[in-house]
Amino acid sequence: MPFTPLHLGPGLALKALGGRHFSIIAFGLAQVAMDIEPLMGLLTGAQRLHGSTHTYLAALGIALVVAAMTPPVGRPVVRRWNREVAWACLPWLAVSDNFTRVSVLAGAILGTLSHVWLDSLMHADLTPWAPWSEVNGWQGAVSAETLTVGCLLSGLLGLTAWLVLAWRRSQRTPASSRDARSWLRAGQR
Template identity: 40%
Template structure:
């Protein structure tokens, strides 16, 4: 992806499907962590643009880091946004790890489709079987449309649940 926000589209769709079993904040934090190494290369001009951080081995290590730091950062972020008043929302560790691993592995997969320098299975194999699987334009549309559809679906499910809870309280 040319920049991290496009990775959020599939994350929004996953959030719509998994609801409380997925943390979009941890997923987003993982996207940021994944792109730190390429950002450093772009700034310094030194190193391999999509190096070890964009392999499944590197993504595994970064997912662990993202989960361990992202749980608390996300809970603080929800509080700052006014969505976690009185610190009642606690993100379960299993949700944190699931979200971080989905974020890291999807990041490598999506970037593998469009970046020729990416070696997702390094150090075991240098071949990138995903390169060119779909066009870059189709990949960008997939990310944008999945975010739009996911957003609509998420808020639709929220409204349905809200009405269902109102009926149950009567």
């Protein structure tokens, strides 16, 4: 992918599907962690930008590091989000700052593995199955334009589905408990 944010499109779709069992923050951190190697390569003028970190084997190791760092990094982000949605009078968009192992591992693992797969569709210098194989059988399977549009569409559909599901959940909860929980989650006592 030309830019890490495009990887978030499929992440938003996975969030809509996985709900509380999938951490979009872990997924996002995984995208950033995966692109450290190409960034360093760009800064140093390396000939190969997608090296050892862009393999499925390394992606699993990176996912474990991301999973460990997600709760301490993610909690302040979620708290800020909850304050902002409370201020905007949209308490139904508040989310829990309870990062479960399942949600964090799902977000981190799916984040790193999907990153390798999406990049393998586009970049010729990737060897996703190394050290077992130097072949990238996915490269060129779709055009860069199709890949970009696919990521954008999956993000739009995922965001829309997540918003609809959050709104529907809020409609099933009695108003008094919904408001109280939202303010508590947002840190407003």
